[in-house]
Amino acid sequence: MPKIQTYSILSLGLLALSACQGGSAPDGELAVKDTAKVQQAVETPVSRVTAQPTWVGYLKVRSRSSGSWTTPTTANRQWKTSYSFVSPVVVTMIPASMFALVDIKPGFSSFDVVDDSTFQGTSILKHVAKCFRATPGNFAFMQFPSDGSYSFQPAPFNGSTCWGTGTQGGVTTPSNVGWHAYNTMSFANEFVFPVPAVDEPLRLHHTKHFITVNGAIVQSVPSPLPYGTMPVEWDFEWDLMPEDPDVDLVLSADGYENWLPKATISPGGVSLTSSTQIEPGSTLVVKAKAEPKDPSLPTVAMKQVTFLLESSNLPGIAMNRTPQDLVMNSDNADLSFEQDRNAAYGLNFVDPSTVETPFGSFTEATSEVSSFDFGGYGQIMAVGITENDRMVYSRIKDPSATPGFPLPPVEGSLLLPKRVASSYIADSWKLDENSMLKQDDDDSDALPSFMQNTHQGDALSLFEEYRGFIIKGAHVRTKPSEPDYFLEDKIDTAVSIAGIGRFANATSLKVRLLGSMDYLLMSRVINANHEGGVHNGNKYFVRMRLESGRKGTSEAVGGPGTPKFIDRIAIADDTRAGTWVSTIAHELGHTANLPHHGEGGFLRALWTSEPGSFNTMENAIDPASLGSGTVRVNPTSLFTQEAPTLDSGSQEMMIGGRCFENNTGGIYSGDVTCIMRSQAQAYIPSADGQRDIRRTVTEPDGTALCKSKDGTGFNAGGANSRYGDATEGRGECAQKVCVNDNHVHAGYAESACTLLRAVN
Secondary structure, three states: OOHHHHHHHHHHHHHHHHHHOOOOOOHHHHHHHHHHHHHHHOOOHHHHHHOOOEEEEEEEEEEEEEEEEEOOOOEEEEEEEEEEEEEEEEEEEOOOOOEEEEEEOOEEEEEEEEEEEEEOOEEEEEEEEEEEEEEOOEEEEEEEEEOOEEEEOOOOOOOOEEEEEEEEOOEEEEEEEEOOOOOOOOOHHHHEEEOOOOOOOOOEEEEEEEEEEOOEEEOOOOOOOOOOOOEEEEEEEEEEEEEOOOEEEEEEEOOHHHOOOOOOEOHHHOEOOOOOOOOOOEEEEEEEEEEEOOOOOOOOOEEEEEEEEEEOOOOOOOOOOOHHHHHOOOOOOOEEEOHHHHHOOOOEEEEOOEEEOOOOOEOEEEEEEEEOOOOOOEEEEEEEEEOOOOEEEOEEOOOOOEOOEOOOOEEOOEEEOOOOOOOOOOHHHHHHOOOOOOOOOOOOOOOOHHHOOOOOOOOOOHHHHHHOEEEOOEEEOOOOOOOEEEEEEOOOOHHHHHHHHHHHHHHOOEEEEOOOOOOOOOOOEOOOOOOOOOOOOOOEOEEEEEEOOOOOOOEEEOOOOOHHHOOEEEEEOOOOOOOHHHHHHHHHHHOOOOOOOOOOOEEEEEEEEOOOOOOEEEEEOOHHHHOOOEEEEOHHHOOHHHOOOOEOOEEEEEEEOEEOOOOOEOOOOOOOOEOOOOOOOEEOOOOOOOOOOOEEOOOOOOOEOOOOOOOOHHHOOHHHOOOOOOOOOOOOHHHHOOOOOOOOOOOOOOOOOOEOOOOO
């Protein structure tokens, strides 16, 4: 017999018993009064629930989907996605109805999406999204279809989306990814649960698991997966109890103001993220303390406290992708509860996101959060059951309170690390870097004002600077106040270090020297671990190495340009003695968008002693591009500051001069202190009648960057200068420095230069 019929029969029996004991009151009056008494005395399971005006607790949702299928045309789609959500919940009963309003408070959701469609082995459409973000609040309804049941159909993912990327035809653009939906009306019967019996504690703690395929519930995922089908697995959990209106459960953390997430780097720079393999880089002790809302009242003890942690899941442990990233377990959260650490506080381990006290009596509970990433972020909340079998969900101290003048706690989870809800970056780091007002995507790194440079940023977002990089086995958080430049120096000698230092000093760039384990061999992207963070675009590093067979000519292959366009810096292994440092600084300049001061204006020639004569014969080494013909150079016309020493009767020389087209110079022109001006071994006087003269010189190395195209030193003086001003559009190197690959530069137009040179 249904329960409702049982209660009806019981009511009739009680009414009959009351009538037999009626006394002298009129029958009608007695019947009315005693009926009211009987109705108050009969308590159903649902009436016990609806009699409590407010219920509180939490809601957790976990969902995932993965699979692959192939079309008849050999197109393939494979995906692996997951979603999670956690939020406080407040249920308000609506008097005189069988409904309750469910307020799903603002919470946090986590996305991890990789969906790749390929055709004949080539990706044609790929979506990638990974984020942990605040989720707006939502409303749902609770209903009571019978005296012994309730229905609850939460849909916390409505409006919850994640910005990722979509790549099609080799072009990557921002893409907004949403989660799968299910029809709450169609699945209403799946969310009907029993309420506690009249002799059981008032608690609505239930879970629901089901699988949908194309919107319909199935018992299991079909295998093999038919073409066009996409299974989605769902897990719901909620825990609700009547609210204790007199108690606050306040979260706090030791050292919260300055705590930063960190990871542990094993010896040799090998980075692991699994908590079963290494120790966390940092931990945070979080406390939940029961406090009476009225300070004059005694503290109510707790029977149990449950801590709930939600975390980001960033790839790797820092921004650069290393070979170890390929074998890391990408399913590990950046922040998690470790069993042993929390056992030390007497907590039971449920899973890496949940720990709880055993049942007892206490006013404070303590947990410990472990960090396995230098940029991990998340939030923690708690729910407590008081000794009078009621529940409270945690609050936090009012951040607007003045020290010494506390305010009542406010709604909200404890954000990890201490940060504002709109940011993933620790407030303490922002404060140290004078960046409190900057957004996570800020890229306002600027060179010193004296450079008058307007190429802002270095292609790293503020979040990426904060999360940092693993460089030669150590972690470095870069600074948002200085543009960063990443370089792999395969030469690694005293002269290469000196050349790099000269480049860094001249450009005011912060040069980061990489080790061989700090990147993947097939990629020069140094911020590749960007999914789930805040990313403005790829940041590239530059490779520099020695190469043979270059005949003394070094080259920044692909330059001038920003690092993205530089295939490599090839330093000739037969670089002229005494010019190694200047050559390296100069070629590095080409990778920071710096051009020569002009094109051409030089001659590579072989000087040979003329037997039986005091003359020297000059022959162009590259006659096809530099002009043919032999010049007889009389030693009496040579400037004796550096008379050439002919080795075995010959010597190769770099000879500079002016250009016929504009009477200025080429690569040797402009400001003589600039690293982008090359140094000649000899020059051709520009005056008429002297162009068969060669004056050997030792020209000084540049150590700075020019701010004007005007010639200085021996290049000053207009028509009487050695090489003249830099070509129009060249020079002004300090204003041209740029290592931000997100900037688009038009390039530098080549200018013709016919060398003023007499040929006999």
